[in-house]
Amino acid sequence: MIYWILNLILALLLAPVLFGVLNKVKAFFAGRKGPRIMQTWYDIFKLLRKGTVYSTSTTWIFKFAPVGTLAALAIAMLFLPLGFTESPLRFQGDALLFLYMLGLGRILTVLGALDTASSFEGMGAARELEFSIISEGTMLLLLIFLALQSGSCELSSMFCGRGGSFWLKAAPAMVLAAVALYVVLLTESCRVPVDDPETHLELTMIHEAMILDNSGPDLAFIHYGAGLKLWIFGAILTALVIPADTFVPWAATVIMTAGCFLIAVFVGITESMMARYRFLKVPQMLMGGFCMAFAALALLLISGGVK
Amino acid sequence: MKNFLELKNCSAVKLNDLPVLPFADFRQTLIDSVGNENLRIAAFFPLQKSSDRYLCAVLVDAAHRCLRCALSGSGDKFPSLTPEAPAFHWFERELFERYNMEPYGHPWLKPIRKADGDYFTMEGDAVNEVAVGPVHAGVIEPGHFRFQCMGEKVYSLEISLGYQSRGVEKLLEGKFSSKTLPLFESAAGDTAAAAATGASSLIEALTGTQISQRASQIRAVMIELERVANHTGDLGALAGDVAYLPTASFCGRIRGEYLNMTAEICGNRFGRNCIMPGGVRYDIEPERCKKLLKHLERVNPELKHALDLMFDSPTVLDRFENTGSVSPETARSIGLVGTAGRASGLKMDLRHELPAGFYETAAPKQAPGGNGDVLSRAKVRYNEIFASLEFIGTTLQNLAEGSVYTPVSAPLQTDSIAFALTEAWRGELCQIMVTDAQGDIAQCRIVDPSFHNWFGLAMALRNEEISNFPICNKSFNLSYCGHDL
Numbered sequence: 108m109i110y111w112i113l114n115l116i117l118a119l120l121l122a123p124v125l126f127g128v129l130n131k132v133k134a135f136f137a138g139r140k141g142p143r144i145m146q147t148w149y150d151i152f153k154l155l156r157k158g159t160v161y162s163t164s165t166t167w168i169f170k171f172a173p174v175g176t177l178a179a180l181a182i183a184m185l186f187l188p189l190g191f192t193e194s195p196l197r198f199q200g201d202a203l204l205f206l207y208m209l210g211l212g213r214i215l216t217v218l219g220a221l222d223t224a225s226s227f228e229g230m231g232a233a234r235e236l237e238f239s240i241i242s243e244g245t246m247l248l249l250l251i252f253l254a255l256q257s258g259s260c261e262l263s264s265m266f267c268g269r270g271g272s273f274w275l276k277a278a279p280a281m282v283l284a285a286v287a288l289y290v291v292l293l294t295e296s297c298r299v300p301v302d303d304p305e306t307h308l309e310l311t312m313i314h315e316a317m318i319l320d321n322s323g324p325d326l327a328f329i330h331y332g333a334g335l336k337l338w339i340f341g342a343i344l345t346a347l348v349i350p351a352d353t354f355v356p357w358a359a360t361v362i363m364t365a366g367c368f369l370i371a372v373f374v375g376i377t378e379s380m381m382a383r384y385r386f387l388k389v390p391q392m393l394m395g396g397f398c399m400a401f402a403a404l405a406l407l408l409i410s411g412g413v414k
Numbered sequence: 415m416k417n418f419l420e421l422k423n424c425s426a427v428k429l430n431d432l433p434v435l436p437f438a439d440f441r442q443t444l445i446d447s448v449g450n451e452n453l454r455i456a457a458f459f460p461l462q463k464s465s466d467r468y469l470c471a472v473l474v475d476a477a478h479r480c481l482r483c484a485l486s487g488s489g490d491k492f493p494s495l496t497p498e499a500p501a502f503h504w505f506e507r508e509l510f511e512r513y514n515m516e517p518y519g520h521p522w523l524k525p526i527r528k529a530d531g532d533y534f535t536m537e538g539d540a541v542n543e544v545a546v547g548p549v550h551a552g553v554i555e556p557g558h559f560r561f562q563c564m565g566e567k568v569y570s571l572e573i574s575l576g577y578q579s580r581g582v583e584k585l586l587e588g589k590f591s592s593k594t595l596p597l598f599e600s601a602a603g604d605t606a607a608a609a610a611t612g613a614s615s616l617i618e619a620l621t622g623t624q625i626s627q628r629a630s631q632i633r634a635v636m637i638e639l640e641r642v643a644n645h646t647g648d649l650g651a652l653a654g655d656v657a658y659l660p661t662a663s664f665c666g667r668i669r670g671e672y673l674n675m676t677a678e679i680c681g682n683r684f685g686r687n688c689i690m691p692g693g694v695r696y697d698i699e700p701e702r703c704k705k706l707l708k709h710l711e712r713v714n715p716e717l718k719h720a721l722d723l724m725f726d727s728p729t730v731l732d733r734f735e736n737t738g739s740v741s742p743e744t745a746r747s748i749g750l751v752g753t754a755g756r757a758s759g760l761k762m763d764l765r766h767e768l769p770a771g772f773y774e775t776a777a778p779k780q781a782p783g784g785n786g787d788v789l790s791r792a793k794v795r796y797n798e799i800f801a802s803l804e805f806i807g808t809t810l811q812n813l814a815e816g817s818v819y820t821p822v823s824a825p826l827q828t829d830s831i832a833f834a835l836t837e838a839w840r841g842e843l844c845q846i847m848v849t850d851a852q853g854d855i856a857q858c859r860i861v862d863p864s865f866h867n868w869f870g871l872a873m874a875l876r877n878e879e880i881s882n883f884p885i886c887n888k889s890f891n892l893s894y895c896g897h898d899l
Contacts, residue, residue, distance in 0.1 A: 137663035226544045230880070233565075300729065303657040307551040308884040310544070311655075382656040382729040385737075386566060386881050 110356040114190030117364055118342070122334035123147035125341065125371040132375025147334060151327045159323035165222050172219025173325040176212040177332040183208035184339055186262045191352040191359035193263040200260050202250045206243070209295070209339075212332070213239055220317035227309040231316025234386065238301065238313070241393035242294040245287055248400035252284055253347070255407055258414035266343070267352035269414070274350070277412035283403035285348050290396030292340040292370070296333065299378040301389050337374075341367035415447055418473065418482035423768035424615040426832035429463050429848070432470070433484045440486035444471055445498045452477035454749055454762070456835060456844045457861050458505040460513050461485060472833060472844065476767040481833055494520040501749030504869060527576030527898055529558055534572050536562040544880065548577050555894035563880055571875040571883075573868055578898035586858035590617065590826060594855070598845070599686050601860050602896030604644055607636040607676075608838035609860075610689035612845040615770060615834040617691035620849060621824040627814040629693030630771040635809050636676060636685050636694075638778065638802040641839035643672035645753075645795040646717060648891045652792055653724050655884045656733045664720035671713045675706055693819040703810050710810075714803055721796055734789035738874035738886035741786055748873065751866045752841015754890055757794045758786035764837035773837075778805040788882075791889040826853040838863060840893065862896030 127144035134141025143149070161170065186194055186201045186208075217235055220228035253265040256273055274281055294301045297314035309316055318329050345366025351359045384392060407413060419433055435443070447453040454474050461470040468485040469492075475482050494517035495502040504526060506517040511525035524530060535543065542563050548556035556577035562570040582601050586594060598613035599606040611633045618625060650665020673683040680688030680696045688695050698706070724730050740750065745758035755762050765777040781797035784790020826849050834845045841863030850856035867890060874886045 133659055137659045138667075139663055226542060229542070230544070230566075299657045305657065306655070308655065309551060310546065310883050311881045378657065379659050382653075382658040382727060382733055384729070385733055386879055388732070 108192070108195055110190050110360060111188075111192040111194060114192065114360055114363065115184070117360070118184065118189060118335075118338050118367075121364065121367070122338040123151060123331060125334060125337050125367060128368055129371045129375040129378075132372050133379050136376070136379030147330060151331055154322075154327035154330070155324050157323040159325055162223060162320055164224055165320070169219050169222040169320070170325075172215045172222070173321060173328040173332075175215040176219075177328045177335070179208045179212035179215065180332050180335045180339065183212070184335060187339065187342055188263040188266045188346060188352075189342060190356065190363050191267055191346065191354070192356060193267060197261045197263040202254065202260055202262050202265060205262055206246060206250065209246075209336075210239075210243065212336075216314075216317055216329075219321075223320045225320065227312070227316045227319055230310075231313050231319075234313045235317060238294055238389055238393060241390060241397055242291045245291050245393070245397045245400045248397070248404055249284055249288055249291070249347075252280070252400065252404050252407060255404070255413045266346040269350065271350040271353050273412060277407050277410045280403040280406035280410060280412065281348065283399045283406065285344065287396045287400035287403060288340070288344050288347055289373075290393065290399075292337075292344060293374065293377070294393060294396075295340055296337045296374070298374050300381055300384040300392065303383050337371070338367055341370040344370055415443060415453075415475070415482065417443065418471075418484040420475075420478070421481040421483055421833060423481060423764075424612075424619055424770040424832075424834045426616075426619040426827055426830045427483075428827075429461075429829050429831055432831070434468065435484050435486045437469075437486045437488050437492060440469070440471070440484060440488075441493065441495055443484075444473075444502075445495055447473060448499045448501045448749065449747075451746070453482075454751070455501050455505070456481070456842065457846055457859055458502060458509075459846075459859050460509065460515070461831075461848065462857065472846065474762075474764075474768065474835065474842070476762065479768060481768065481835070483831075483833070488515070490514065491516045491518060494518060494523075496520050500747045501866075503748065504865060525576070527579045529574045529576060533560045533574070534562070534570055536569060538564075540564050546883075557894050559883070561875075561880055561883075566879045566881065568875045568878050568880050568883070571872045573872050575868065575894060576898050578895040580895075580899070582899040583858050583860060587855050589854050595690055596686070598860070601899060602862055602864070602893040603684060604893065605640070605838045605840065605843065605862070605896065607633070607640040607685035607689060608836045608843055609845070610685070611637060611771065612834040612836040612843055614689055614691045615836075616832045616845055616847045617822065617826070619832040619834070620826045620830060620847065621691070621822050622827070623692055623820055623822050623824070625693045625771075625820050626816045626818060627772070627775075628697075628816045629818040629820070631809050631813055632679070632694045632696075632698060632818060633689055634772040635698075635806050636679065636689065637836070637838070638806050639672055639676045639679075640685055642799050642802050642806075643669050643676070644839045644891075645799045646672060648888060649721060649724070649792060649795055649799075651891075652734075652788070652885060652888050653730065655888055656730055658724055658727060658730050661720050661724035664716070664723075668713060668717045668720060671709070675709055678702065678706060678709070692822045693817070695819070697818045698810070698813065703813065707807065707810055710803065710807060717799070721799075725793075725796065731789065733882075733885065734792055734889075735787060737788040737882050738878055738889065739785065739787040740870055740874050744873055745786060745870065748869050749866050750870045752837070752863045753794050753798070753839075754791060754867050754870055755841060756781060757784045757790035759783040762842075764835050764842055768835055770834070770836070772809070776805065776809070778802045788885050788889040826855075828853045840864060840891070840896075841867065860896075860899060862893055862899075864892035864894075864897040867892050868897060 126147045217232045220232040257265045257268045302313040351362045457472040469488040473482040507526045509515040544561040546559040548558045558574040560572040647669040654662035676685045677683045742759040765773045778801035781794045844861040846859035848857040
């Protein structure tokens with residue numbers, strides 16, 4: 108419990124730093140110095156001190172969306188076995204609530220975007236929903252995969268109750284599941300090749316287009332929420348592949364934190380090595396992820412890794 | 415075609431020597447000739463001769479390596495040429511906008527430099543209209559783009575310009591002065607070297623000045639450096655638009671290296687205030703020449719590496735290939751020029767067709783054409799960069815002896831018209847100067863390559879994904895100020 112709280116604090120503090128590391132990696136590949144590691148935190152503090160501008164055509168939905176999204180993501184995070192320690196908030200079936208919380212966060216952002224009636228934000232919202240249809244499906248398959256491996260529908264036991272030998276029992280399935288989760292991670296955190304967080308071109312944006320009208324503290328909440336989301340997916344990818352629940356708690360804490368940062372480095376490398384896909388290709392990649400998750404599930408059933 | 419006067423590039427002729435044709439003949443000859451592979455329209459504008467206004471047409475005749483020009487009294491109303499020859503589309507809209515002339519039968523007669531809100535629209539529930547600009551998210555020039563889409567697919571794009579209109583041609587009228595060259599250079603600031611070369615040739619033609627070989631070599635080097643710097647910047651920006659970071663950052667820096675080389679020659683990174691009537695202001699002494707060659711030797715492989723990184727990346731090629739295609743037929747009929755025209759498979763390059771100055775002696779290799787997509791436009795630029803670099807290297811090594819400046823002593827020839835067509839980095843830059851009975855500048859005409867090509871961008875977007883607009887736009891990278899003037 109103490110370690111879980113410690114890990115929660117670590118996550119809340121370090122989540123925005125993930126972008127700092129990611130951007131440093133990108134800058135390294137581009138031969139630049141890059142922004143400071145703590146830049147996202149500086150940006151958040153700067154934005155918190157600023158005022159917010161609301162368009163006269165928006166309603167309370169637009170004002171509620173950024174806070175609501177951040178709240179939904181924070182609640183989702185509370186169900187995770189942070190630091191490979193069971194969450195105090197666990198219950199049977201919380202996996203579905205976790206999934207729905209992520210969905211709630213998304214739909215609030217989308218509604219906020221549509222509330223502005225801007226054509227750019229409308230396009231961004233349409234793209235976000237189109238791609239999430241597939242990535243949510245993949246996520247659901249992966250949760251089923253974990254449920255079968257662990258014999259539980261409780262997120263904490265799904266990750267930590269699988270024993271230490273699941274790699275030995277179903278290595279190919281694990282590889283497929285990990286790759287599928289990485290695809291979901293790239294989509295959910297709006298990274299290349301799905302989305303380009305750096306672009307200033309409204310016509311090619313997805314997530315950035317949806318938040319074009321946000322400013323001040325609202326924008327700070329959105330940036331912080333993006334950090335939390337990357338941490339959430341980093342944590343579940345780490346927990347999926349590393350059986351560290353048997354380790355001493357402090358080692359598990361280090362492993363999870365290091366895992367999240369390592370994933371940020373990987374994302375940075377991915378972004379530096381490839382261009383972003385054209386939009387017609389993105390669903391194909393996401394379907395690829397979905398199929399891998401499906402194959403992982405099938406392999407798991409065949410190889411008898413089910414608990 | 416026989417009835418048009420044959421002219422050399424960068425030459426002047428008395429206004430009275432220009433043939434005046436009956437309008438029906440004039441119109442038919444133009445319509446017949448622009449459909450021809452070797453003929454294209456370079457300028458189409460009203461010319462004031464004594465008290466009468468004539469329509470003047472200037473054609474590039476690649477087969478005979480000459481310009482062709484004729485006048486015709488059209489009156490204020492005349493049957494439009496556009497329905498039969500779409501290359502006149504933009505020219506006729508300009509006539510309508512600036513001279514109250516009415517080419518009746520024109521399919522879309524509205525001003526080209528004034529936003530009037532009367533856009534082409536589609537009707538229906540599923541249609542969404544997207545308006546971009548004139549204020550953009552980047553530090554770029556203003557222009558308004560109106561997309562008619564269904565979902566992600568663009569059915570039509572209308573481009574509305576004119577936000578940079580500042581009356582350059584009007585400012586050029588009057589006495590030839592120290593302001594004339596800077597005005598030509600600032601018509602499109604990224605094309606300063608080519609514009610100054612063309613404008614200087616006009617004055618030299620009107621005064622009968624012969625410049626030295628060394629001066630024309632330095633001019634050519636500056637035009638090619640300008641080409642290399644701009645192509646490098648654009649290829650980097652293309653990489654940036656598809657989120658391919660390494661090439662984007664490398665090219666940003668390397669573009670600066672080439673700009674610095676231009677500064678090494680004349681003290682200005684954009685090559686301003688160097689080329690002037692009679693030659694160039696600054697010589698390249700052997701010492702600086704050696705320094706430049708060394709600089710080139712260091713930077714060229716870096717550039718090649720940065721660009722090859724992009725052209726070898728499958729994810730980048732996937733974005734560029736079959737994106738924003740303009741077929742050769744479309745390109746010819748709407749009259750695309752320059753890199754965009756060559757990328758659509760049209761064989762055109764003024765450095766080979768109508769060489770003037772040092773290009774009569776030598777010119778960079780012509781880049782092979784393509785099928786008109788973003789990749790071809792990028793490839794044409796890539797090939798042009800290395801052809802130009804080779805040309806710059808050899809020219810610098812073989813600079814002729816002599817002075818770089820010949821004083822311009824004679825006054826401007828009276829009642830004459832001079833033509834200069836230069837292959838600027840975007841394409842064909844046409845400059846025309848008309849003098850009056852006192853030898854002052856009565857009229858100036860600048861046709862920037864962007865004037866021909868903006869409509870090409872609109873065509874490239876038809877049936878394209880709207881998210882591909884930025885890379886289509888970047889692959890053309892047209893000038894707003896050069897168009898608006």
